[in-house]
Amino acid sequence: MKLYALSLAFLAAAIADPQPLLADSNLPPAYWSNRQLPNPAQEAQAEALMEQLRCLVCQGQSIADSDAELAGDMRDLVRRRIAAGEKPSSIRAWLIQRYGTWISYAPTAEPAAWPLWLAPFALLLVGALLIRRRIRTKEG
Amino acid sequence: MAKGALLMSRALRFAPLGLLLVIIAALVWRLATPADTNVHSTMIGRAVPNFPPVAATMNTMDFGSSDLAKGRPHLVNFFASWCVPCIAEAKVLDVLKSRGVSIYGIAVRDRPGDLAEFLERSGDPYQLITADPQSDVQIAFGSSGVPETFIVDGSGIIRYQHIGPIEPDDVPAILSKFERAR
Numbered sequence: 029m030k031l032y033a034l035s036l037a038f039l040a041a042a043i044a045d046p047q048p049l050l051a052d053s054n055l056p057p058a059y060w061s062n063r064q065l066p067n068p069a070q071e072a073q074a075e076a077l078m079e080q081l082r083c084l085v086c087q088g089q090s091i092a093d094s095d096a097e098l099a100g101d102m103r104d105l106v107r108r109r110i111a112a113g114e115k116p117s118s119i120r121a122w123l124i125q126r127y128g129t130w131i132s133y134a135p136t137a138e139p140a141a142w143p144l145w146l147a148p149f150a151l152l153l154v155g156a157l158l159i160r161r162r163i164r165t166k167e168g
Numbered sequence: 169m170a171k172g173a174l175l176m177s178r179a180l181r182f183a184p185l186g187l188l189l190v191i192i193a194a195l196v197w198r199l200a201t202p203a204d205t206n207v208h209s210t211m212i213g214r215a216v217p218n219f220p221p222v223a224a225t226m227n228t229m230d231f232g233s234s235d236l237a238k239g240r241p242h243l244v245n246f247f248a249s250w251c252v253p254c255i256a257e258a259k260v261l262d263v264l265k266s267r268g269v270s271i272y273g274i275a276v277r278d279r280p281g282d283l284a285e286f287l288e289r290s291g292d293p294y295q296l297i298t299a300d301p302q303s304d305v306q307i308a309f310g311s312s313g314v315p316e317t318f319i320v321d322g323s324g325i326i327r328y329q330h331i332g333p334i335e336p337d338d339v340p341a342i343l344s345k346f347e348r349a350r
Contacts, residue, residue, distance in 0.1 A: 053250045053277035058302045084207050084312035097277065098312065101303035126310035128210045
C-alpha cells in the first residue's frame with residue numbers, strides 16, 4: 029500500500045513537472061532526418077555515409093542509429109548535400125575539418141592509426157612463427 | 169631443452185594472472201582519471217563559417233557571419249530556451265556583458281515565442297541573436313551541444329571554445345581570452 033502511494037506520488041510529480049529530464053527542443057525533427065531521398069542511388073550513398081559518421085551526443089553510435097536531435101540534424105545535412113550533388117567524401121572532409129577525425133568511423137592513414145593497419149600483418153607473422161615452432165618440435 | 173622449457177612453461181602458467189592484473193590496473197586507472205568525453209571543435213584558428221542572419225524573435229536583431237569580422241571581438245554563445253544549464257549561464261553572461269564583452273547569441277532549435285519568454289525570464293545579455301533551427305550553424309562551428317561559447321576575434325577568426333555553461337569561476341579566464349582576441 030505504501031509502495032503504491034509512493035509510486036503514485038512519483039507519477040504525479042513526473043506529470044506535474046514540466047521540466048524534461050533530458051533536454052530536447054520543442055521543434056519537430058528536421059525534414060530529411062527520418063525521410064528517405066526519392067532517388068534510391070542518392071539515398072544509398074547517404075545511408076552509407078551516415079553509418080560511418082559518429083553521433084556527437086550518443087558517442088559510440090552512428091548518426092544513422094542515434095535518436096539524438098543533433099544526429100537527426102546531421103542526417104538532414106547529409107541528405108540535403110547529397111541531393112544537391114555533393115560527393116560523400118567531400119561531406120566527410122567538411123565534417124572532419126570541424127570535429128576532427130573523431131567524427132568518422134572510417135580509419136584514416138594518420139600515424140595514430142598505423143598500429144591498426146599493421147596489426148593484421150603482425151598477427152599473421154606471429155601465427156606463422158608459432159606454427160613453424162610446432163612443426164619443428166614435432167619433428168624433433 | 170628440459171630446464172629452459174620448464175622455466176618457460178612455469179612463466180607461461182602465470183601469464184593469465186599477469187594479464188588479469190594489467191587489465192585491472194588499467195580499469196582502476198580509467199576510473200580514477202575519467203576520459204574527456206567532450207568533442208573539441210577543430211575550427212580554432214579558422215575563419216567563422218558562413219551563415220546568414222535569421223530572425224530569432226519579433227524583438228531581437230539578428231546577425232550573420234559577416235557581422236563577426238568588423239574589427240571587434242565577440243563572444244558567440246550557442247544557447248536555447250529548452251536548455252536547462254543556459255538559465256544559470258545567462259546570469260554569468262550578464263556579468264561578462266557588464267565587463268564590456270559583446271555577446272552574440274545563436275539560438276539552437278528554438279521557437280520565437282519560447283525564446284522571447286526565456287529572455288524575459290532569464291535575462292537578455294545578447295546584443296544580437298540569430299536563429300539556428302536545424303543546428304546548421306552549430307555543426308558548421310564544430311559545436312556539439314548547448315551551451316557552448318566561442319571567442320571570435322575582430323577579423324572573424326575563431327580563437328577559443330568553451331564547452332558547457334560558463335560558471336562564475338570561468339569569468340576571469342574568459343575575460344583574459346577575450347582581451348587577447350582584441
